[in-house]
Amino acid sequence: MKIIQVHSKFNIYLILFVTLLVIVLPPSTAKISCNEVSSALKKNKSVEYNDLKKCLESFPFNAKLATDTVDAVLHFLSSYYVFFDRAKEDPPSGFTYQPVDLKKELSSLRSSLRETPPNSDYDFSTTLRNIIFKLKDGHTNVFNLCYQRFNYDQGLSLYSVVTTDKNKKKKQVLDDTVDSSNNNCEVIEIGGKPALQAIIDFANDTIQYSKDLDVRFNMALAPSQPRFLRQFFQQFTLREDLPETSSIKYNLTCPKKGSVNFERKWIITYNDGFDGFSFNCLEQNNQTAFSLNDNSASSDKVTKLTSRDKITSSTLNNEPKIAHxxxxxxxxxxxxxxxxxxxxxxxxxxxxxxxxxxxxxxxxxxxxxxxxxxxxxxxxxxxxxxxxxxxxxxxxxxxQPNSFPTDIIINDFTIPKIEKNFKSNSTDPDDDDLYNPKLFLSFPFGSPFNSSSEFIGTRKKRTSNLYLNTLTPDEKKLLENVSFPWxxxxxxxxxxxxxxxxxxxxxxxxxxxxxxxxxxxxxxxxxxxxxxxxxxxxxxxxxxxxxxxxxxxxxxxxxxxxxxxxxxxxxxxxxxxxxxxxxxxxxxxxxxxxxxxxxxxxxxxxxxxxxxxxxxxxxx
The missing domain is CATH 3.90.226.10 (2-enoyl-CoA Hydratase; Chain A, domain 1)
Incomplete structure (x- = not known):
């Protein structure tokens, strides 16, 4: 390092000013990282983890937008989310998840936005997303249109099998099915943890789609029939949220090779379910944001990154073998x-x-x-x-009823909508309208509602007459003259x-x-x-x-x-x-x-x- 001797107060102030410039101008570094991401995408290459992380974290935090977002999320969840109160209670025996007081947690997040603002818009979005994830309700989530469009792939397919060893004892085995030299190897450690525990911890802490840990455990690994929606499966090695580390270390025991250690980086691609690739995340809010598109290139030259199946030899989308x-x-x-x-x-x-x-x-x-x-x-x-x-x-x-009874939340401002819908003479109502009594039958006898007040009922915040959907005329016709022997x-x-x-x-x-x-x-x-x-x-x-x-x-x-x-x-x-x-x-x-x-x-x-x-x- 070259040492510069300072001879005047002016030089001291100059050095301090230059230092401050370095501190307040991090976007230049972020822009370089975003450009690196853009360049990799256009060349159809995997994005470097550190480049993407710096790029994602470069978008400035917008206090007003974040506050308005939290307020709106809390409004919709408290007004319509049917499990808003139930989520606070301890899980029944058999389920594994943490109780979530949505009002408390979202209110706390809102307060923290003023007291200790997040470092970036990405940090805010991730915090909000994680609160909703804790519900373990696959229907309820927040998806950021900027930050969840990437695929993070280990190039591995791990699955859990139960085998019998020489002592006739059962044990869990995790298998790597992508690298042929590792086929049928037992995975001993993942990231320094016992392999089984690493998968259980991931399923417990990260996967949102079930309240049952065993179902989440299955979802962390490769499915038995791999032709369906991949976002629900193999979540340990194929993720949609930025992983905490740039790579994972594995320790295997292989029948032929013995002990094997390797470190696998994430193969990072862009979700090709969207047209083109842009990262103008904050432009709609009149913010200046870096774009990962090269503005000098015409739109037809912007390469859409291929999915994981064109980069790895994953078997995820292969049809299963049916031999029996x-x-x-x-x-x-x-x-x-x-x-x-x-x-x-x-x-x-x-x-x-x-x-x-x-x-x-x-x-x-x-x-x-x-x-x-x-x-x-x-x-x-x-x-x-x-x-x-x-x-x-x-x-x-x-x-008897042909489905379970259901219920919704009723608010003061929804009651006039229910009354209006009941009086309406419309012959083609929207079949998604929860506040149209004509679309439903009362439980258990399947009778139409005689009035809007019968549908609304007397229970506080809930309809009192639990109801179920009606079958359409076409469905009823298909059911005519049906007789099966089973x-x-x-x-x-x-x-x-x-x-x-x-x-x-x-x-x-x-x-x-x-x-x-x-x-x-x-x-x-x-x-x-x-x-x-x-x-x-x-x-x-x-x-x-x-x-x-x-x-x-x-x-x-x-x-x-x-x-x-x-x-x-x-x-x-x-x-x-x-x-x-x-x-x-x-x-x-x-x-x-x-x-x-x-x-x-x-x-x-x-x-x-x-x-x-x-x-x-x-x-x-």
Whole structure:
């Protein structure tokens, strides 16, 4: 270092001024980092972790925008989030999560914005996001349109299997399925921790999509059927939030190589679900922000970064191997290659437009002489709520309700909307409008509401007459002249726990009301596990609910879109008495299977095991 001798006060002031310039001009360094990120994206290369971190943290904190954002989030959650009060309570036995007092935590965040402002807009957004994440409600989250558009990939597929060692004891094994030289290696340590504990800690602290730790454990690892929505799976090695470190160290024990240690950097790409790439995060707020686009380049020259599958050899999107079942259609209907005459129907999501195909699938199983049915609903993110009514009515037509009762929050300003909708002569109401009594039937008899006051009821802040959706005329027509030979004893449900939203309502209803048996696959060894997750009832966004409710606050400002659960579903007993809130009811599966090195790749092996349980050849 060169030493400069100072001879005057002027020189001292000059040096102090230059030093201050260095302190107050960090954007120049950030701009370099943002340019490096932009350059890597245009060359279709992985972004350097430190460059992206500096870039993300370079956007200045906007106190007014942050305060308005917190106020709006608190308003919508306190006004419409059906679990706002319930979230503060301790979890029921079987669930693992922390109680969340949303009012207290969001109010505390708002106060801290004045007292100890965050260093950047990124820090604020991350803090807000983490508060919502603690709810472990897959329907309710905040997604920043700037900071959650990157994929962070380790280039590994880890999965958990249960094997038997020479002493006939069970143990958990994590396997690397991407680097062929590491195949079938046991992962001993991850980041200096025992491997199993590292995954459990990550599932506990980071994954938001289930209140059941075992389901989150499955989601941290690679799924058994890897063709579905990747954002819900392999979350330990494939993330959407900036990881805390630039790399992770692994220690393996391999059959041929012995002990292996390596450090894996994150492969950072941009989510190609969006057109182009820009990072003008604060321009809409009249702020000056660095752009990761090269302004000198025309829009057709801005390269959209490829997804992880074009950069790594990941097997995430490969079709699973099906060696022990015969395919009957394009990919969702199978007959097992044994003598049980057991059919398998894979339901990967719930869409009203698929209801005709669903009826056809059951008809095909009937035509093929199928005696038993396995419903594989693993890796199912949900869908249309009326699909649940259709499926249960298709299999078990009866006079009892065909779905769980549900409820919503009522506010003073929503009551006039309900009254107006009831008086309306509109023949084509919006089927998402929670405040239109004509779209619903009262529980349990399925009768239309006679008045708006009957729908509103007398309970404080809640509708008193719990209600369910009506089937559409087209759905009712599809259900005409339907007759299938199967009883509850002829059907079994198998999932890896991630059967969410509408899928959860279906499986819970078939299990609770019709006593269909259930199987959960994976999770931690020797623990009970849910077969479904977040059955809340219905998810929506603030702008939608505000429009229907007539709210004078129309949305969350800025670039932090909020989604939230606005209906809650309840279980009920044989006398149709409403019981528990399903979102906060622990419902473990009747039976349990585990992944191994073979069935993790070929789910038909799991179907064979499920068939043995279904046909009472083995007990759970």
């Amino acid at each position: 079942a015969q395919k009957l259609d394009g990919g969702s209907l199978y007959l097992l290659n044994d003598e049980s005459k057991t059919g398998v129907l894979v339901i990967s999501e719930e869409k009203v437009k698929d209801e005709k195909g669903l009826k056809y699938n059951f008809q095909e199983l009937k035509n093929n002489g199928t005696k038993k049915i396995i419903l594989d609903m693993s890796n199912n993110p949900g869908g249309d709520i009326t699909f649940t009514l259709f499926l249960t009515s298709l299999l078990f037509s009866s006079k 009883t509850s004893d002829d059907i079994i449900i198998i999932t890896n726990g991630f059967c969410a939203s509408a899928c959860a309502l279906i499986t819970l209803y078939l299990s609770e009301v019709h006593k269909v048996r259930t199987i959960a696959v994976g999770g931690r060894f020797d623990s009970q596990m849910s077969f479904s997750t977040y059955p809340g009832g219905q998810v929506t966004s603030p702008n939608v609910i505000a429009d229907y409710a007539g709210d004078n606050i129309t949305d969350v400002p800025g670039i932090n879109p909020l989604s939230l659960t606005v209906r809650e579903a309840y279980s009920f007993d044989e006398n149709n008495n409403v019981k528990d809130v399903l979102e906060y009811s622990y419902k473990p599966a009747d039976c349990r299977l585990y992944y191994d090195e073979k069935n993790i790749i070929d789910p038909s092996l799991l179907w064979l095991e499920a068939s043995k349980i279904l046909n009472n050849e083995i007990k759970c």
